[in-house]
Structure formats: C-alpha cells, structure tokens
Amino acid sequence: MTDTWQSAAAQRRLAKRHAAERRFRAIGLASIVISLLFLAVLLFTMAKNGIGGLSLDFLLGSDSTDASTAGVWGAVKGSLLTMLVTLALSFPMGVLAAIYLEEFAPKNRWTEWVEVSINNLAAVPSIIFGLLGLAVFINLAHLPRSSPLVGGMTLALMTMPVIVISGRNAIKAVPPSIRDAALAVGASPVQTVFHHVLPLALPGILTGTIIGMARALGETAPLLMIGMRAFVSTPPGGITDPSSVLPMQIFLWSDEIDPGFVQNTSAAIIVLLVFLLAMNGVAIYLRNKFETRW
Known part of the structure; x- marks a missing residue:
C-alpha cells in the first residue's frame, strides 16, 4: 500500500x-x-x-434650485420615514408568513403554489412593484402621492418576499430536537414556536431583513412611479406629507445642468452610504445580541 x-x-x-x-x-x-x-x-x-x-448647512437644509443653498435633510427625513413604514409592515408580516408556512401550513397544492409565488415575487423587477403601488395605493385607495406612507407600503411589498424566504430558511435550520423537547414538557405548538424556535431563528431572520431593507433603501424605480421625484423644498412633517428620499434626490441632482450640483450629488451619496452603514450596523448588533449557539 x-x-x-x-x-x-x-x-x-x-x-x-x-x-x-x-x-x-x-x-x-x-x-x-x-x-x-x-x-x-x-x-x-x-x-x-x-x-x-459636507457642511452643517448642507446636512440641515432642504432641496433648492440653487446648488449653494440646497441641502439633504428633507431627503434624509423622507428616507427615514419611508424605511420605518417599510419595516413596520414587512417585518411582522414576513415573519408571521414564514412561521405559518414552515410550522403550521398543511402540505398541499395550495401551499406549494403560495411558496412558488413568494419565490417568484422575490425576483420580480422593482418597477413592477412601483406600478402596483401606483394602481392600488394611489389610484384605487387615493392615498397621498409622493408620501413616505405610499413609498413605504410599496417598498414593503418588495421587501416582504425576501424576509419570508430568509425567515423560512432560518426556522428550518433550528434542530428538530428543540421542538421535540418543548413538546415533551407540555408546551403547545404555538408556545414551542414563539418561545423556543423563533428566538433561535431570529438572527437568520434579521439577516434577511438587513438584505431586504438595504435593497429598499437604494431603490428609485418604484418611487418614480408613485411620484416621489417631485421637487419638495420643506422636510416632511409626517408619513403623509410630500417628500423625497436620498436615492431620488441623488438622481434629481445628477440630472441638473448647474456644475454646483456635482458636489451636492457626491456629498449626498456619502450621506446615503453612512445612512446604510448605520442601519446595517444596528441590525447586525441586534442579530449578534440575539444569536444563540447550540
């Protein structure tokens, strides 16, 4: 040998x-x-x-036709409000849908059709969600155009399939012995899921949420369809007020003829990167805090 x-x-x-x-x-x-x-x-x-x-006036100012007085605060506040609406809608609905499909849904053709539809929705171009938001939220429901409410609802439709898919994978990764042990000591199926399975799957769910929210933060195509490219000179006071968002503000400034907006565009991109890093940093901190090893 x-x-x-x-x-x-x-x-x-x-x-x-x-x-x-x-x-x-x-x-x-x-x-x-x-x-x-x-x-x-x-x-x-x-x-x-x-x-x-990057100056205090730029960070605290709003959009203007004059490059020297234009600021980014209105777009930052609009992005923050839009992301809050997106997170408030997509995260609980996505997690609950993942729990139901993975733990409680019967295995039949209807469930298989729903699973295939969710996987297909995750790959649909974002402009389609913009058309859906325009048709349903604005034309049918008559919600205020160019508002963080409509923008957040539209982006929530785009983000939720990503959260559902990542949530299901995270729940599936929890060892069956955890479920068996909880059921053996008298816990109900609902208690087993919410007291034992979900805490262990939460880090993976948060990872999917980070990916979905990061994608939503940089989107412009869906927001173009619902009118968020409008010129807004004052920061929004709430989720129903007209506003812009950082990616849309960058897009509008990059199309200006005035050379002064070149610097504003680059400065706004830096602010967007900082915004994205801060949001991801908070999500990663929460994921690591709740992470459990077995």
Missing part, C-alpha cells in the same frame, strides 16, 4: 490536485482584490468630489 501511495502516478495526481487548489485560492483572492479596488475607487471618487460639500 505504501508503494502504491508513493508511486509516480499517485504523486502526479496529488500534484494536480494541489495545483487546482492553489488556482482556486488565487482566483478567489483575485476576485476579492478586484472587488475591493472597485469599492476603493468609488469611495475615493465620491470623497474627492463630495467631502467639500
């Missing part, structure tokens, strides 16, 4: 295997380096063009 293992043929096979592993590691490392280079170039360009425009 030793002679066979140390034979020339075996050594050639080992050399080929080790060479393939080295090539795979090199390709993976090159992919990471290239991705980081693109990110570094983007951040450097945005910082170079926009760091000079």
Whole structure:
C-alpha cells in the first residue's frame, strides 16, 4: 500500500490536485482584490468630489434650485420615514408568513403554489412593484402621492418576499430536537414556536431583513412611479406629507445642468452610504445580541 501511495502516478495526481487548489485560492483572492479596488475607487471618487460639500448647512437644509443653498435633510427625513413604514409592515408580516408556512401550513397544492409565488415575487423587477403601488395605493385607495406612507407600503411589498424566504430558511435550520423537547414538557405548538424556535431563528431572520431593507433603501424605480421625484423644498412633517428620499434626490441632482450640483450629488451619496452603514450596523448588533449557539 505504501508503494502504491508513493508511486509516480499517485504523486502526479496529488500534484494536480494541489495545483487546482492553489488556482482556486488565487482566483478567489483575485476576485476579492478586484472587488475591493472597485469599492476603493468609488469611495475615493465620491470623497474627492463630495467631502467639500459636507457642511452643517448642507446636512440641515432642504432641496433648492440653487446648488449653494440646497441641502439633504428633507431627503434624509423622507428616507427615514419611508424605511420605518417599510419595516413596520414587512417585518411582522414576513415573519408571521414564514412561521405559518414552515410550522403550521398543511402540505398541499395550495401551499406549494403560495411558496412558488413568494419565490417568484422575490425576483420580480422593482418597477413592477412601483406600478402596483401606483394602481392600488394611489389610484384605487387615493392615498397621498409622493408620501413616505405610499413609498413605504410599496417598498414593503418588495421587501416582504425576501424576509419570508430568509425567515423560512432560518426556522428550518433550528434542530428538530428543540421542538421535540418543548413538546415533551407540555408546551403547545404555538408556545414551542414563539418561545423556543423563533428566538433561535431570529438572527437568520434579521439577516434577511438587513438584505431586504438595504435593497429598499437604494431603490428609485418604484418611487418614480408613485411620484416621489417631485421637487419638495420643506422636510416632511409626517408619513403623509410630500417628500423625497436620498436615492431620488441623488438622481434629481445628477440630472441638473448647474456644475454646483456635482458636489451636492457626491456629498449626498456619502450621506446615503453612512445612512446604510448605520442601519446595517444596528441590525447586525441586534442579530449578534440575539444569536444563540447550540
């Protein structure tokens, strides 16, 4: 056996295997380096063009036709209100739907059709949700156009399938022994899910929520359809007031002829990145806080 293992043929096979592993590691490392280079170039360009425009007046001001007086606070407040509406609607509905489908729903054709529909909704282009929001929330329900309420409801439709899919995967990853132990000591199926399964699945659910909310924060196509590209010179006072959002504000400024808006656009992108990092940081903190290892 030793002679066979140390034979020339075996050594050639080992050399080929080790060479393939080295090539795979090199390709993976090159992919990471290239991705980081693109990110570094983007951040450097945005910082170079926009760091000079970051001032207290810019951060606390609202949109204006004059680049020197235009600010980003109205768009920041609009994004914050829109994200709050999106989270308040999509998170509980998505988690409850995931719990029902994974723990309580009967396995039949109706359930399979619902599961396939949810998977397809997660891949639908965002502009379709914008058309749906325009038709249902504005034309049918007559809710205020260009408001965080309609924007949040539209983005909630887009975000909920992602939360449902990630929630189901997280719930499915909880060991069956947890359920069996809870049922063995007298817990009801509902108590088993909400007292034992859901706390263990919460970190995975929050991960899906982070992905969905990050996607929603950077969307512009659905918000274009519901009128959030309007010029709004005052910050919104509530979720029903007209407002803009950061991605839409960046889009509008990038289309301006005045060269002064180039700096404003880069500065707004920096604010958007900080907003996104802060939101993800809070979500990651909550995920790590509730994470349980077994």
